[in-house]
Amino acid sequence: MPEVTSIIKDIFIIYAAAKLAGEIFERLRQPAVVGELLVGVLIGPYALGLVGVPSEPLTQLFHNDTATAKEALHIVYEVLAQVGVIVLLFFVGLETRISEIATVGARALAVGVVGVAFPFVLGFGMASVVFNDNLLAAFLGTAMVATSVGITARVLRDMGVIAGREARIMLGAAMIDDILGLIILSIISGIGVGEANPVQIITVMASAIAFTAIATLIGTRIVKRYSLHMDRLRTSNAPFALAVICMFGLAALASYIGLAAIIGAFFAGMMLAEAEDHYELETKVLPVYELMTPFFFVVMGMNVDPMLFTDLNILGLSMAIIILAILGKVLGCGLASWGLGARSMAIIGFGMSPRGEVGLIVAGLGRSLGVIPESLLSAVVMMSIVTTVIAPPVLRLLYSGVKSVEAKRSSLLGRA
């Protein structure tokens, strides 16, 4: 299998580059995750090309069709990245008790709803003025809706504040936000293909809400009641094996329903948090987290073509979208956090800003339906990157003054 051998070399390069960049950024007092994103751009196919370029044996396997070989290689990377972000959210879930989310439930709901409404309205408004096309505007608005909570979760975990109030609100809001985004997407893509079937939309809504309710309410109770029976299994380290099965299973189920896979993984983690005291799952999952998560961040960076930033038209459009995207979340989520103090409002606003891959999926769908032009797709790509890269240093800055008892408490809990 010489074609696989070259991919093992890529895996080595990705992992080593991630850790080297992380170490350098830590020494510069910057978040390691930004180092991982940027090193991905650097080693990726658009810059140095150390990875992402199919080897000769791989290309031969696809009858010397380089484009196809590249696509196949890309899928391998995307799978590694997806497993990485699934493990990341699963781990965050393991550190989260449903009871803790429940204490901030109403607030998370408000942050989720208002944080969806503001960016949608801003994106829709801008695009309908510039492009004079309501369907296009609706797609852009939707692409600006959903937070990708992975980056924020990673930064908060690295700082040891993942168990804090703001983190719990953001995790709860990200669930709400994902469900709302899904519902909006199902409506506008229905309109896009010319059939906004109300039955289908209600089915999507109902299954998303049912999945969330079952996983968070019933799932946690089942784990609480029956998890001790895992000791009866013959498989070595059965609780860990069941945890992994649960993680992949709920991730797959969530994406089957149309939710983000990471939301399913987060639910799986939160369910198993109820069995944490007995089985020390966090300690066991931590090495898997450390192995896999760098792939998500480096591969995100690898997908970026820095040359995009040289086209002035795209750059202008991107700047507008970026500003509205950040403004939408900072104003929307910030206002919904009214009463928590200015610092918490800012933390929640910026923490909810990263769009990660969710916006890209929506924009890509709009593109495949012929609604969104290529230039706008590039601008959404840039928005996704910039909102993602900006969040970690801003969050670090906002937290830098916080030396509360809570932060100390959670830093003890947050690090295994």
Next chain:
Amino acid sequence: MPEVTSIIKDIFIIYAAAKLAGEIFERLRQPAVVGELLVGVLIGPYALGLVGVPSEPLTQLFHNDTATAKEALHIVYEVLAQVGVIVLLFFVGLETRISEIATVGARALAVGVVGVAFPFVLGFGMASVVFNDNLLAAFLGTAMVATSVGITARVLRDMGVIAGREARIMLGAAMIDDILGLIILSIISGIGVGEANPVQIITVMASAIAFTAIATLIGTRIVKRYSLHMDRLRTSNAPFALAVICMFGLAALASYIGLAAIIGAFFAGMMLAEAEDHYELETKVLPVYELMTPFFFVVMGMNVDPMLFTDLNILGLSMAIIILAILGKVLGCGLASWGLGARSMAIIGFGMSPRGEVGLIVAGLGRSLGVIPESLLSAVVMMSIVTTVIAPPVLRLLYSGVKSVEAKRSSLLGRA
């Protein structure tokens, strides 16, 4: 990325099926690894087709070319499987001290050399009589040479006897065996393409031997002397990160030289075993081992087409090759273990029998050069499977009477 979503579902099915089959086989007092291999056949594309069949979005990505989509999916599985077997051998390396291998060095050398000579001569002799073609016979002989030590290592680890004398001899012999196999392959494939360049062959030999010497002798000393400096790094859990970098790096380097990637991973593990006392790497790598290794065994099974066994010509040829393959290792390695007692001779003989994927690579190369006919390739596939599936129950049987102090000692060490 709906095309990636469907692969996450496949990952879930593979992992869950592996654990379910393992549990059932453990309850039937059979090795879990056999369950994983067989469940792979069952869920694979040749039987139930629960996995290995590209989803619609994946096929669309390749312009509705199902064959290409299948090939791309296959590469994803192979990468997961390779990472699995790399982690497996790395973990076994972590449990192995170079000093322990050194105590059985001469014996391992003998087992390696004689265990290569016997199967080669038997395979070559049979094929030159049946097919009357010396080059073909040389390819078949070479395909029967190299042990894939992963299966045996897994079985011995599951039984808690990986630190025993026989295990150390087999691990040492597998290194020798891999180097010899590489040298023979470089010679015959040189003849196959019509240019047996002596300079090239000597280069291959020299680099393989140099790599082994540097990794095992110098590498272990470097780790022993400098590993404590890892505490100075800022990266969280730096020793684990460096261990992973080392694992993928030496695996990639080994395959760059032409050795099996797993031999490089084993060396990496053995080097880091010198830092084990201080950093508890075994405990940290164990969850990664438990996550990844099932993919290797299930994917091995998925590649099997059970229908092959219904063609009587292929079946007959396979039976002959299987018998010679087992006989070659049992007689060769067994005789080289003369003086260790009948049980140890049998353990080493059968333990060295699994050919895993190494034989397939050689046969595949012979096929691509047009030297090996399709029927013979199928027979080698079957030989690889049968030698692999037979080893675990036979080893379990051979060990079942052993209740030595050593076994107890190593079972304490072997389980983290």
